[in-house]
Amino acid sequence: MNDLLAARSQMAMSLAFHIIFAAIGIAMPLLMVIAEWKWLRTKDEVYLILAKRWAKGTAILFAVGAVSGTVLSFELGLLWPAFMGYAGAIIGMPFSLEGFAFFTEAIFLGIYLYGWNRVPPRAHLFAGAMVAVSGALSGIFVVIANAWMNTPTGFRVVDGKPVDIDPIAAMMNPAAFAQTLHMTLAAYAATGFVVAGIHAFMLRRDPRNQFHIRALAIALTVGGVAALLQPLSGDILAKMVAQNLPVKLSAMEGQFATEKGAPLRIGGIPDESAGVTRYAIQIPYGLSILAYDDPNATVKGLNDFPANQRPPVAIVHVSFQIMVACGMAMMGIAVLAAWRWWRARKKSEAWLDSKWFLRALILTAPLGFIAIETGWVVTEVGRQPWILYGVMRTAEAVTPVPRLIVPFITFTLLYIFLAAITVWLLLRQVAASPAVFESDRNEVQVSA
């Protein structure tokens, strides 16, 4: 493994690890706040237990997210010093703003987690809301920086150096809106579905447990709404990619030949040496319509881009297909859930009285995170060979430090260890689910 590949692998592994905790850190506070708000409104103890339980899990996940995020902020320099030397002045701004958002998040999370008995209920709820808002903002600022790497704006290059730097214009880059919208929704959808899946699993063993029924309802509402909106944001993003990053679009779609009225390929395996995508289901004119709103629009194929500007096609196309498939399945489940809930709206819990529905929720639980991971593969691998699209190549940015395989392996082992412990601790918490039964309409027995 050469040093460039080791550096890329370390960065990819660090991001892939951190994004899980980051997404949960964005969405989990919203779920907790909803549960706590329902407790304040209904005085129903079950919601309080729920908020506290979710907060416990979030405490572990947030801590791992905070430290793995710190690793990333250092790795920008440890692995890509030339990039940061070049780009720091242009794109440091959203990172600075993220710093303050993260501050707010950490401060109010401290109050939220440790302040149950120390601040009044409304102040506590407010702290939770601050965590939810600043968590979302943190994510948005970081994704803005990533969007700039895809569609760099806000400077001119003179003699290989950036001049006329305008950090605001850099933040307002063409990809910023579409990418932040897509990622923020993804965080809510993925987290909502995982949480719903976990409570569905517990409900199968312990039906009628009010704790799980209410948890599932909140989580699936948040996740389901996000999953329903996500295709819309995906469409905005795809059109942005078509406009600004045509070579990435062609890689995503496995489009090798330039084609008027290009088809949409579902599935398929790109063969880069032969320059074709095999075994795909083709929907005529689909790609031209989706990308350009015009069935006869011409899509420039990979073959018409210089070979040294093309990303690896197979991994980008396949990852994109997986992401879309996961998103579609989640949307389907969200529609199904909405329909079941509407049909059973008079008997509030009947919509969960189906082993098949619960099983479906369990099966779709991990799909959101699979979609997030594969989606980031599309974004990052699809931008290669550039670190800063059209301006700086990844190979130019890598550190001159030798034997980068050593830190790569070290961090990989460290993260495997953290992941294993985190999962184990969370499983223990889930297994100890509180027994909350509705013995009759108004009386709820609680034994946490």
Add this chain to the structure above:
Amino acid sequence: MLETIIAGVMIAALILYALLGGADYGGGVWDLFAFGRLAPQQRTLIAKAIGPVWEANHVWLILVIVILFTAFPPAFAAISTALHIPLTLLLIGIVLRGATFTFRAHDVQRDNVQRRWSLVFSIASIITPLLLGITLGAIASGTIRIESGQVVSGFFSSWLGPFPFAVGFFALSLFAFLAAVYLTLETPEFELQEDFRLRALIAGVVVAMLALTVFLLAGTGAPTVRAGISRSWWALGLHLFTAAFALGAFYSLWTRKYRLARVCAAAQVTLILFGWALEQFPHLVEPDITIASAAAPRSTLQLLFGALAAGALLLFPSYYYLFRIFKSETSVAQTRV
């Protein structure tokens, strides 16, 4: 001018990281060295003191890094290239400290399980300040050399020497000292206060010895900074002040005036870092990178300054609120361990 102000804000953030985040590491040190009849209570008190605030305190470091790479990108590139190895080790320390502290809080409360996490947590709490000090020592030492934007001094020699290591141990002792002083105010119980008073006094002596060591080693290890210490007109005054606060901390610990001790200890650490920054001024990395040579264009600096000012308006009231909830007298009075 603007770049100097922003460099000043960066140093201020670093000082706050030392005063707040540093003390959290110091807490880890005392977790390892918990002894005596009240050892379990000492550990519990440390965990309670750190729990609600360590994540917020940790963000100061992120702020330092972010200001560095936004306002002084070439300095960030040079530091993270030349000091790749200690910074990577620092990160491992940061990750293990934060993660194991949280794991310990949420794992089964059986003694052997808790002890295992405590061990990793406290060792990481020792390694991390050490590496932070080594990094700062290397930056001050003048051994990181840059030619036409490239680091030419290799990846080992600048930090693998007696001076950076002495600074590492000095940083560790300062953090341990701060933590012990702060912990006297985290409990209403006399015996626990006495335990941490004793630790603070011991740590204070170690700080003084290591300060002398660092000063002596700087003669060859960081000649430019050392020259600044002994030559400039303000340096003497600054060091007299630092010494006065150090003695004040000893005096107030001895007489059990813990609030005064906290003020003195914090002032002492502030002045040490401030003095170092002044002596290194105007260099960000001795001797090849200055504040002016590394500064980002004016448009960036202006915006960053605005963001820092606006951020401070949001941050300080929130921070105050956090500390009022968990660190006020009434809240400490509730903290029986």
